Amino acid sequence: MCLGVPGRIxxxxxxxxxxxxxxxAGVRRIVSLHMVAEPDQALADLVGTWALIxxxxxMSTIDEDEAHRTLxxxxxxxxxxxxxxxxxxxxxxxxxxxxxAT
Numbered sequence: 001m002c003l004g005v006p007g008r009i010x011x012x013x014x015x016x017x018x019x020x021x022x023x024x025a026g027v028r029r030i031v032s033l034h035m036v037a038e039p040d041q042a043l044a045d046l047v048g049t050w051a052l053i054x055x056x057x058x059m060s061t062i063d064e065d066e067a068h069r070t071l072x073x074x075x076x077x078x079x080x081x082x083x084x085x086x087x088x089x090x091x092x093x094x095x096x097x098x099x100x101a102t
Contacts, residue, residue, distance in 0.1 A: 004052030004059050005074065006067035009033070012043045020046060022053055025071075032057045 007022035013030050020033045020043065036051055036058045037043055050067035051058035062070075 004054045006050055006062060006070045007031070007053045007058075008067070009046045009049050009051060009058065011047060015043055018043060020058065022051065022058065024053065029053075029056075035059055036061050 005024055007024035009020045010023045011021040013019040013021050018033045018037050019030050021028050022031050031053055050062050050064055052060050052062055
């Protein structure tokens with residue numbers, strides 16, 4: 001299963017190579033805009049647009065509400081993973097089955 005993470009296109013890095021800069025959770029990365037760029041569209045028109053990012057590619061554009069909902073869900077999943085990890089560490093420390101002790 002592939003997971004696309006929402007990021008906002010904040011700048012164009014290289015017009016010819018169709019590379020843009022996205023920002024996600026305060027981190028900026030250069031990504032390919034090939035999959036979201038329309039043939040007659042200036043890349044500068046994409047600045048400010050939200051996109052789903054996967055392995056260095058903007059896969060599709062999404063609206064801002066969907067981006068925020070997805071980011072909130074990802075944050076919630078991260079919190080759930082942290083809680084599961086803490087529970088496993090506690091079980092391991094107590095020597096309980098399934099706690100990773102061998």
